[in-house]
């Protein structure tokens with residue numbers, strides 16, 4: 338009879354862990370005042386990812402999907418247009434880059450961006466298994482397009 342009570346918390350854990358990520362930052366000590374450009378982002382990405390070539394040829398459909406996924410999973414922090422002014426980022430005072438600025442993702446290879454989206458970094462949660470590799474590569478393409486003002490995602494609840 339104990340079992341159902343044990344199973345529910347176990348199933349709920351990944352969801353709760355994801356939801357509580359922004360909350361952690363409230364308890365955490367204030368972040369050191371290092372400007373984003375100086376943070377050693379690359380060091381956390383394993384070498385075998387760094388030079389991975391994006392295998393995906395974007396189609397209008399796959400990019401429409403990327404736009405939706407961005408709206409569901411990213412815009413709350415990175416902002417509808419990649420400006421880094423999403424509600425969660427603002428509330429939690431996260432230090433965000435502005436993807437509308439072509440310089441902001443210039444220092445990262447596609448493989449590094451893929452790895453960061455899949456695994457998360459710092460205060461950013463991972464996509465993990467929620468996104469298939471092809472979908473993550475499409476997100477990489479979508480992020481790069483933000484620098485040219487070609488994107489208009491809006492935050493929306495999952496369908």
Ligand code: HEC
Pocket residue numbers: 358359376378406407410411412413414415425426431432433434450453454458459460461462464476480
């Ligand atoms: C809870 C807020 C949050 C969510 C949700 C989130 N991110 Fe992030 N993201 C961050 C923060 C904060 C950083 C900077 C992390 C660091 O350097 O410590 C970051 C970093 C990144 C980076 C590395 C370049 C940079 O800006 O530093 C990429 C690429 C990225 N995010 C893409 C995404 C994508 C795509 C999604 C959705 C699938 C997403 N993020 C969801 C908060 C978030």
